[in-house]
Amino acid sequence: MRSPIVLVPACVNRIGAHPYHTAQLKYVAAVADGAHCTPLIVPALGANTDFEALLALADGIMLTGSPSNVHASLYGEDVLDPSLPQDAARDATTLPLIRAAIKRGIPMLAICRGFQEVNVALGGSLHQAVHAVPGMADHREHKEHTLDQQYAPSHRVLLDPGGRMTQLLGGAAEIMVNSLHGQGIHRLAPGLVAEAHADDGLVEAYRVADAKGFSLAVQWHPEWRFSENPDSVKLFRAFGDACRAYKATR
Numbered sequence: 623m624r625s626p627i628v629l630v631p632a633c634v635n636r637i638g639a640h641p642y643h644t645a646q647l648k649y650v651a652a653v654a655d656g657a658h659c660t661p662l663i664v665p666a667l668g669a670n671t672d673f674e675a676l677l678a679l680a681d682g683i684m685l686t687g688s689p690s691n692v693h694a695s696l697y698g699e700d701v702l703d704p705s706l707p708q709d710a711a712r713d714a715t716t717l718p719l720i721r722a723a724i725k726r727g728i729p730m731l732a733i734c735r736g737f738q739e740v741n742v743a744l745g746g747s748l749h750q751a752v753h754a755v756p757g758m759a760d761h762r763e764h765k766e767h768t769l770d771q772q773y774a775p776s777h778r779v780l781l782d783p784g785g786r787m788t789q790l791l792g793g794a795a796e797i798m799v800n801s802l803h804g805q806g807i808h809r810l811a812p813g814l815v816a817e818a819h820a821d822d823g824l825v826e827a828y829r830v831a832d833a834k835g836f837s838l839a840v841q842w843h844p845e846w847r848f849s850e851n852p853d854s855v856k857l858f859r860a861f862g863d864a865c866r867a868y869k870a871t872r
Protein backbone atom coordinates (compact mmCIF):
# COMPACT_ATOMS: atom_id res chain seq x y z
CA MET A 623 0.00 0.00 0.00
CA ARG A 624 1.39 3.40 -0.92
CA SER A 625 2.27 5.94 1.79
CA PRO A 626 0.24 9.16 2.13
CA ILE A 627 1.27 12.07 -0.08
CA VAL A 628 1.96 15.36 1.69
CA LEU A 629 2.12 18.55 -0.38
CA VAL A 630 5.02 20.84 0.55
CA PRO A 631 4.61 24.19 -1.27
CA ALA A 632 7.94 25.61 -2.45
CA CYS A 633 9.45 29.07 -2.12
CA VAL A 634 10.99 30.95 -5.02
CA ASN A 635 14.64 31.78 -4.39
CA ARG A 636 17.35 33.13 -6.62
CA ILE A 637 20.47 30.95 -6.64
CA GLY A 638 23.17 32.63 -8.69
CA ALA A 639 21.60 34.08 -11.83
CA HIS A 640 18.42 32.01 -11.83
CA PRO A 641 15.24 31.71 -9.75
CA TYR A 642 14.46 28.24 -8.38
CA HIS A 643 11.52 26.58 -6.67
CA THR A 644 13.01 25.51 -3.34
CA ALA A 645 12.06 23.53 -0.25
CA GLN A 646 14.45 23.18 2.64
CA LEU A 647 15.70 19.70 3.28
CA LYS A 648 14.79 19.70 7.01
CA TYR A 649 11.06 20.14 6.23
CA VAL A 650 11.05 17.47 3.54
CA ALA A 651 12.98 15.12 5.85
CA ALA A 652 10.53 15.65 8.72
CA VAL A 653 7.60 14.67 6.46
CA ALA A 654 9.47 11.58 5.25
CA ASP A 655 11.11 10.41 8.48
CA GLY A 656 8.88 11.96 11.16
CA ALA A 657 5.41 11.64 9.62
CA HIS A 658 6.37 8.64 7.44
CA CYS A 659 4.66 10.16 4.43
CA THR A 660 5.84 10.92 0.91
CA PRO A 661 6.63 14.63 0.48
CA LEU A 662 5.60 16.19 -2.83
CA ILE A 663 7.18 19.60 -3.42
CA VAL A 664 4.70 21.91 -5.13
CA PRO A 665 6.13 24.61 -7.43
CA ALA A 666 5.03 28.17 -6.67
CA LEU A 667 3.10 28.72 -9.92
CA GLY A 668 0.45 30.98 -8.41
CA ALA A 669 -2.71 31.22 -10.53
CA ASN A 670 -1.24 28.76 -13.05
CA THR A 671 -1.46 26.00 -10.45
CA ASP A 672 -3.98 23.24 -11.09
CA PHE A 673 -5.23 23.21 -7.49
CA GLU A 674 -7.81 20.49 -8.13
CA ALA A 675 -5.17 18.14 -9.55
CA LEU A 676 -2.97 18.66 -6.49
CA LEU A 677 -5.78 18.29 -3.97
CA ALA A 678 -6.90 15.07 -5.62
CA LEU A 679 -3.43 13.66 -4.91
CA ALA A 680 -2.99 15.07 -1.41
CA ASP A 681 -3.41 13.19 1.86
CA GLY A 682 -1.85 16.09 3.79
CA ILE A 683 -0.27 19.51 3.38
CA MET A 684 2.68 21.00 5.25
CA LEU A 685 3.41 24.72 5.04
CA THR A 686 7.06 25.47 5.75
CA GLY A 687 8.95 28.36 7.26
CA SER A 688 10.88 30.78 5.05
CA PRO A 689 12.89 34.00 5.45
CA SER A 690 10.33 35.77 3.23
CA ASN A 691 7.30 37.56 4.63
CA VAL A 692 3.67 37.18 3.61
CA HIS A 693 2.94 40.37 1.64
CA ALA A 694 1.28 42.95 3.90
CA SER A 695 -1.23 43.93 1.18
CA LEU A 696 -2.84 40.52 1.72
CA TYR A 697 -4.02 41.74 5.11
CA GLY A 698 -4.70 45.30 4.02
CA GLU A 699 -1.46 47.05 5.06
CA ASP A 700 1.52 48.71 3.41
CA VAL A 701 4.87 46.92 3.78
CA LEU A 702 6.69 48.66 6.64
CA ASP A 703 10.20 47.46 5.75
CA PRO A 704 10.65 46.89 1.99
CA SER A 705 14.22 45.64 2.59
CA LEU A 706 12.82 42.37 4.00
CA PRO A 707 12.32 39.52 1.49
CA GLN A 708 8.94 38.84 -0.13
CA ASP A 709 7.73 35.86 -2.15
CA ALA A 710 4.67 36.84 -4.17
CA ALA A 711 4.70 33.56 -6.11
CA ARG A 712 4.53 31.53 -2.89
CA ASP A 713 1.73 33.76 -1.53
CA ALA A 714 -0.26 33.34 -4.76
CA THR A 715 0.10 29.54 -4.50
CA THR A 716 -0.29 28.84 -0.80
CA LEU A 717 -3.21 31.09 0.11
CA PRO A 718 -5.72 29.50 -2.32
CA LEU A 719 -4.26 26.04 -1.63
CA ILE A 720 -4.73 26.47 2.14
CA ARG A 721 -8.36 27.56 1.77
CA ALA A 722 -9.14 24.66 -0.57
CA ALA A 723 -7.31 22.08 1.59
CA ILE A 724 -9.20 23.14 4.73
CA LYS A 725 -12.51 22.99 2.87
CA ARG A 726 -11.72 19.40 1.83
CA GLY A 727 -10.65 18.36 5.36
CA ILE A 728 -7.08 17.56 4.28
CA PRO A 729 -4.79 17.28 7.35
CA MET A 730 -2.55 20.34 7.66
CA LEU A 731 0.57 21.23 9.62
CA ALA A 732 1.90 24.78 9.27
CA ILE A 733 5.24 26.06 10.55
CA CYS A 734 6.51 29.64 11.05
CA ARG A 735 5.85 31.43 7.70
CA GLY A 736 3.29 28.69 7.08
CA PHE A 737 1.66 29.50 10.44
CA GLN A 738 1.49 33.16 9.40
CA GLU A 739 0.13 32.45 5.91
CA VAL A 740 -2.72 30.21 7.11
CA ASN A 741 -3.79 33.06 9.39
CA VAL A 742 -3.68 35.54 6.49
CA ALA A 743 -5.40 33.10 4.10
CA LEU A 744 -8.36 32.94 6.50
CA GLY A 745 -8.62 36.71 7.05
CA GLY A 746 -6.25 37.40 9.95
CA SER A 747 -3.44 39.94 10.15
CA LEU A 748 0.21 40.02 11.24
CA HIS A 749 2.45 42.26 13.32
CA GLN A 750 5.08 43.20 10.75
CA ALA A 751 7.72 43.67 13.47
CA VAL A 752 6.78 41.98 16.74
CA HIS A 753 9.83 43.45 18.50
CA ALA A 754 8.58 46.99 17.73
CA VAL A 755 5.26 46.42 19.49
CA PRO A 756 5.33 47.84 23.04
CA GLY A 757 5.46 45.03 25.63
CA MET A 758 6.41 42.32 23.14
CA ALA A 759 9.68 40.41 23.23
CA ASP A 760 12.13 40.09 20.34
CA HIS A 761 11.40 36.70 18.76
CA ARG A 762 14.15 36.93 16.13
CA GLU A 763 17.23 34.76 15.94
CA HIS A 764 20.75 36.19 16.25
CA LYS A 765 22.06 35.94 12.70
CA GLU A 766 25.67 35.92 13.89
CA HIS A 767 25.08 32.73 15.92
CA THR A 768 25.64 29.22 14.59
CA LEU A 769 22.58 27.37 13.27
CA ASP A 770 22.66 25.11 16.35
CA GLN A 771 22.44 28.20 18.55
CA GLN A 772 19.75 29.85 16.40
CA TYR A 773 17.48 26.78 16.52
CA ALA A 774 18.12 25.97 20.20
CA PRO A 775 15.11 26.29 22.56
CA SER A 776 14.90 29.97 23.56
CA HIS A 777 11.61 30.55 25.39
CA ARG A 778 8.66 28.70 26.83
CA VAL A 779 5.14 28.58 25.47
CA LEU A 780 2.12 27.99 27.67
CA LEU A 781 -0.25 25.43 26.17
CA ASP A 782 -3.95 26.12 26.54
CA PRO A 783 -5.50 23.38 28.72
CA GLY A 784 -7.98 21.30 26.77
CA GLY A 785 -6.27 22.11 23.46
CA ARG A 786 -5.27 19.63 20.77
CA MET A 787 -1.57 20.44 21.25
CA THR A 788 -1.45 19.66 24.97
CA GLN A 789 -3.46 16.52 24.29
CA LEU A 790 -1.01 15.19 21.75
CA LEU A 791 1.95 16.16 23.98
CA GLY A 792 0.62 14.03 26.84
CA GLY A 793 -0.98 16.82 28.88
CA ALA A 794 2.04 19.18 29.02
CA ALA A 795 1.23 22.66 30.39
CA GLU A 796 4.27 24.31 28.82
CA ILE A 797 7.11 23.43 26.47
CA MET A 798 10.35 25.12 25.41
CA VAL A 799 10.54 26.19 21.77
CA ASN A 800 12.99 27.82 19.39
CA SER A 801 12.19 31.19 17.85
CA LEU A 802 13.27 32.61 14.47
CA HIS A 803 10.67 35.12 13.33
CA GLY A 804 10.23 38.88 13.14
CA GLN A 805 6.52 38.80 12.33
CA GLY A 806 3.68 37.25 14.31
CA ILE A 807 -0.05 36.98 14.72
CA HIS A 808 -1.82 40.29 15.31
CA ARG A 809 -5.48 39.49 14.62
CA LEU A 810 -6.23 35.76 14.71
CA ALA A 811 -8.46 34.85 11.75
CA PRO A 812 -12.08 33.86 12.35
CA GLY A 813 -12.25 30.10 12.74
CA LEU A 814 -8.81 29.75 14.34
CA VAL A 815 -8.44 28.89 18.04
CA ALA A 816 -5.23 29.77 19.92
CA GLU A 817 -3.52 26.72 21.41
CA ALA A 818 -0.34 28.25 22.89
CA HIS A 819 1.03 31.66 23.88
CA ALA A 820 4.47 33.07 24.68
CA ASP A 821 4.94 34.98 27.94
CA ASP A 822 4.43 38.28 26.07
CA GLY A 823 1.01 37.08 24.90
CA LEU A 824 1.98 36.30 21.30
CA VAL A 825 0.00 33.40 19.79
CA GLU A 826 2.49 30.56 19.21
CA ALA A 827 0.13 27.78 18.07
CA TYR A 828 -3.46 27.49 16.87
CA ARG A 829 -5.86 24.98 15.37
CA VAL A 830 -8.56 25.37 12.75
CA ALA A 831 -11.71 25.16 14.87
CA ASP A 832 -13.99 23.28 12.50
CA ALA A 833 -11.32 21.20 10.78
CA LYS A 834 -12.56 17.76 9.89
CA GLY A 835 -9.16 16.30 10.82
CA PHE A 836 -5.74 17.36 12.12
CA SER A 837 -5.10 21.05 11.49
CA LEU A 838 -2.40 22.63 13.64
CA ALA A 839 0.00 25.51 13.13
CA VAL A 840 3.04 26.50 15.17
CA GLN A 841 5.24 29.58 15.14
CA TRP A 842 8.33 27.60 16.19
CA HIS A 843 10.41 25.03 14.27
CA PRO A 844 9.64 21.42 15.25
CA GLU A 845 11.30 20.21 12.03
CA TRP A 846 14.77 21.24 13.29
CA ARG A 847 16.46 17.98 14.40
CA PHE A 848 12.96 16.69 15.13
CA SER A 849 14.20 13.24 16.14
CA GLU A 850 16.10 14.74 19.11
CA ASN A 851 13.00 16.45 20.53
CA PRO A 852 10.25 14.16 21.93
CA ASP A 853 7.59 16.90 21.46
CA SER A 854 8.49 17.25 17.77
CA VAL A 855 8.50 13.47 17.30
CA LYS A 856 4.93 13.35 18.70
CA LEU A 857 3.78 16.26 16.53
CA PHE A 858 5.04 14.75 13.24
CA ARG A 859 3.80 11.28 14.20
CA ALA A 860 0.30 12.67 14.93
CA PHE A 861 0.33 14.55 11.62
CA GLY A 862 1.39 11.40 9.74
CA ASP A 863 -1.31 9.35 11.50
CA ALA A 864 -3.92 11.93 10.43
CA CYS A 865 -2.70 11.73 6.82
CA ARG A 866 -2.93 7.91 6.93
CA ALA A 867 -6.46 8.15 8.37
CA TYR A 868 -7.50 10.67 5.69
CA LYS A 869 -6.07 8.46 2.94
CA ALA A 870 -8.05 5.49 4.26
CA THR A 871 -11.31 7.42 3.81
CA ARG A 872 -10.71 8.11 0.10
Ligand SMILES: N[C@@H](CCC(=O)NCCCC(=O)O)C(=O)O
Pocket residue numbers: 646686687688689690691692733734735736802803804805806843
Ligand atom coordinates in the same frame (compact mmCIF):
# COMPACT_ATOMS: atom_id res chain seq x y z
N1 LIG B 1 9.67 35.84 7.56
C1 LIG B 1 8.73 35.53 8.59
C2 LIG B 1 8.69 34.02 8.78
C3 LIG B 1 9.84 33.52 9.58
C4 LIG B 1 10.27 32.11 9.26
O1 LIG B 1 9.55 31.28 8.72
N2 LIG B 1 11.53 31.86 9.61
C5 LIG B 1 12.21 30.65 9.30
C6 LIG B 1 13.26 30.87 8.28
C7 LIG B 1 14.21 29.76 8.15
C8 LIG B 1 13.63 28.39 8.25
O2 LIG B 1 12.75 28.01 7.49
O3 LIG B 1 14.11 27.66 9.14
C9 LIG B 1 9.08 36.24 9.87
O4 LIG B 1 10.16 36.83 9.96
O5 LIG B 1 8.26 36.23 10.79
